[in-house]
Amino acid sequence: MAGDPLPDGAVIWTRVDVPQATSGVEVVWSVSRSPDFDSIVVGGLALAHPDTGCSVKVPVTGLAADRWYHYRFEALGSTSRSGRLRTAPAPGASPDRLRFAFASCQQLSSQFVAHRAIAREEGLDFLMHLGDYIYADDAATLTREQYRNAYGHWRMQPDLRELHSALPTVAMWDDGEFFNGVDATADPERLTAATLAWFDSFPTSDPGDSTAFRALSWGDLADIPMIDVRSHRDPAAEETDYTSIGTPHDPARTTLGAEQYRWLTGLLDRSSAAWRVIGNPYNIAPWKLVNLEWLRPFRPEMPAGAGIYAPNEAWDDYLRERRDLLGHLEAHNIEDTVFASGHTHMFITSELRVEDEPSRTPVSADFCTGSLTADPDLRTAYLGDLPLEAAEAVLEVAENWVVANNAPSMRHFNMVEQGYSVMELNPEELVVTHRLVDTHDPAAQPRDGARFRVRRGSARIEVLPTPGASGAFA
Numbered sequence: 001m002a003g004d005p006l007p008d009g010a011v012i013w014t015r016v017d018v019p020q021a022t023s024g025v026e027v028v029w030s031v032s033r034s035p036d037f038d039s040i041v042v043g044g045l046a047l048a049h050p051d052t053g054c055s056v057k058v059p060v061t062g063l064a065a066d067r068w069y070h071y072r073f074e075a076l077g078s079t080s081r082s083g084r085l086r087t088a089p090a091p092g093a094s095p096d097r098l099r100f101a102f103a104s105c106q107q108l109s110s111q112f113v114a115h116r117a118i119a120r121e122e123g124l125d126f127l128m129h130l131g132d133y134i135y136a137d138d139a140a141t142l143t144r145e146q147y148r149n150a151y152g153h154w155r156m157q158p159d160l161r162e163l164h165s166a167l168p169t170v171a172m173w174d175d176g177e178f179f180n181g182v183d184a185t186a187d188p189e190r191l192t193a194a195t196l197a198w199f200d201s202f203p204t205s206d207p208g209d210s211t212a213f214r215a216l217s218w219g220d221l222a223d224i225p226m227i228d229v230r231s232h233r234d235p236a237a238e239e240t241d242y243t244s245i246g247t248p249h250d251p252a253r254t255t256l257g258a259e260q261y262r263w264l265t266g267l268l269d270r271s272s273a274a275w276r277v278i279g280n281p282y283n284i285a286p287w288k289l290v291n292l293e294w295l296r297p298f299r300p301e302m303p304a305g306a307g308i309y310a311p312n313e314a315w316d317d318y319l320r321e322r323r324d325l326l327g328h329l330e331a332h333n334i335e336d337t338v339f340a341s342g343h344t345h346m347f348i349t350s351e352l353r354v355e356d357e358p359s360r361t362p363v364s365a366d367f368c369t370g371s372l373t374a375d376p377d378l379r380t381a382y383l384g385d386l387p388l389e390a391a392e393a394v395l396e397v398a399e400n401w402v403v404a405n406n407a408p409s410m411r412h413f414n415m416v417e418q419g420y421s422v423m424e425l426n427p428e429e430l431v432v433t434h435r436l437v438d439t440h441d442p443a444a445q446p447r448d449g450a451r452f453r454v455r456r457g458s459a460r461i462e463v464l465p466t467p468g469a470s471g472a473f474a
């Protein structure tokens with residue numbers, strides 16, 4: 001696997017399958033411009049050590065900027081399959097585009113059809129994987145080795161392996177990498193085990209302090225901070241009724257933690273790139289089930305954004321921190337900043353306004369992608385007593401209801417389908433396409449579900465005409 005494209009290299013990763021206890025295995029790695037490795041650009045020796053589950057992580061340097069290479073490993077007399085890595089454009093270079101897929105949530109009970117579709121997409125620079133890469137067993141995955149084995153288990157999926165050899169992966173965790181609903185108050189031993197196993201299993205640049213948040217750059221086109229919303233956060237708010245000041249409004253509550261918040265706002269302040277794209281494992285867009293603003297004449301003391309919210313474990317649980325972050329963008333005139341998000345298993349596309357106040361100008365936009373693998377089919381799992389057409393009509397009403405209750409910010413909501421999203425940016429505009437895949441059909445081809453454009457200098461989302469688009473739009 002290759003990860004994190006840097007201007008002069010990338011991190012490459014493999015794991016050696018060792019039949020019995022060993023003190024370590026020597027691994028030869030090599031990087032070439034050609035798929036047949038007829039000339040080696042750089043190479044070397046690394047030690048696969050049992051402490052890391054016999055994984056090897058090589059920070060390859062000395063490569064030319066903005067290029068594709070091939071890499072492979074040799075150990076114990078055999079040669080790995082080769083993969084492709086990519087370097088980022090040099091600092092100060094002005095690339096005319098960046099195109100990447102972003103995705104989250106893969107369950108082993110389902111087919112990995114969407115993975116195959118991403119591997120075959122034209123012209124992608126990398127895959128941003130926003131977590132729920134594994135769903136650790138809440139009760140039985142506890143030790144570093146057990147977590148590592150879970151990654152190994154997932155990677156038996158041929159379509160996932162194919163995808164990893166085709167494209168670099170820029171990864172961040174959600175809660176599946178720990179256990180359902182994880183936060184900073186979790187058992188420290190288990191948090192550490194899961195964290196170390198993640199570093200053992202992904203080709204991320206690792207400063208050595210188990211800090212997962214980090215940033216990539218794409219010349220002067222984009223800065224790409226990848227944020228960790230899970231391991232530093234306060235517990236999720238239990239309540240969903242936000243018509244009075246409650247836990248989510250507590251100014252002390254955080255999903256980023258103070259250190260990461262400072263790091264992120266500092267990076268946004270300094271960034272001179274055309275775009276800032278924040279890899280954000282769970283949606284920052286508000287997701288109200290019922291907007292209760294109409295009550296305000298009778299209850300003027302209600303806090304901003306009054307309503308009943310989806311019990312979703314996301315930024316809605318940290319209203320003050322969200323207000324501070326979006327307020328920071330507004331106060332410091334930081335424009336052209338968007339979020340690429342995951343986690344909800346639903347496609348949600350929203351403009352972001354400070355306190356979600358309809359009269360304010362949007363300061364950012366959130367593109368939340370769906371699930372890579374199948375969920376229970378809402379039409380049959382929950383509405384199975386209805387004829388299919390009636391079930392679809394009910395879901396359409398529900399989607400339109402959610403969009404209406406999050407007006408004017410929410411522009412699109414698709415709660416039914418699965419897939420991934422593609423973001424393409426250039427110095428003038430950014431286009432996001434939600435790609436839908438029928439994960440129940442092993443031969444499924446992706447199709448465009450909805451397309452959106454954001455132009456530089458405005459955070460307004462334009463809905464682009466898309467024949468055959470599905471879900472509700474505003």
Ligand SMILES: [Fe+2]
Pocket residue numbers: 104105106132176343344345
């Ligand atoms: Fe998930």
